[in-house]
Amino acid sequence: MSAKNMDSKNRFRSKTISFRMSPEEDKQLETAVKLTGLTKQDYIIQRLLCKDIVVQGNPRVYKALRNQFAEVLNELKRIGTGQKLDDELLDTINLISDIMNGMKEDSIYE
Numbered sequence: 001m002s003a004k005n006m007d008s009k010n011r012f013r014s015k016t017i018s019f020r021m022s023p024e025e026d027k028q029l030e031t032a033v034k035l036t037g038l039t040k041q042d043y044i045i046q047r048l049l050c051k052d053i054v055v056q057g058n059p060r061v062y063k064a065l066r067n068q069f070a071e072v073l074n075e076l077k078r079i080g081t082g083q084k085l086d087d088e089l090l091d092t093i094n095l096i097s098d099i100m101n102g103m104k105e106d107s108i109y110e
Contacts, residue, residue: 028088034064035099055099068096 005013021029033043036055046053055061075089 024088028091031068031092032095035061035068035095037061037064055102065096065099068092072096 007013033040036043036053037060079085
């Protein structure tokens, strides 16, 4: 038997919710989860309940941002050759922009 799952308010999480996603949707979800530093479960719950996602800067989040910036740069170079811009790239760029703007607002160095 698995360990009981408790949330941050010490409530027992006994309900299981599942759904299907396309590989492209899964990639977008994985990217968002990595960039926020949350667990996939916490990220999905926050989004489903329309709560704000608060990104806590830590080495894992910074590494994910760096890697994602590199992927975006490669995609932008590809697009520069005249290829089509896809919606997933735009969503990723918007997510990174939101995270960076949030970090700027919280910065003590402004």
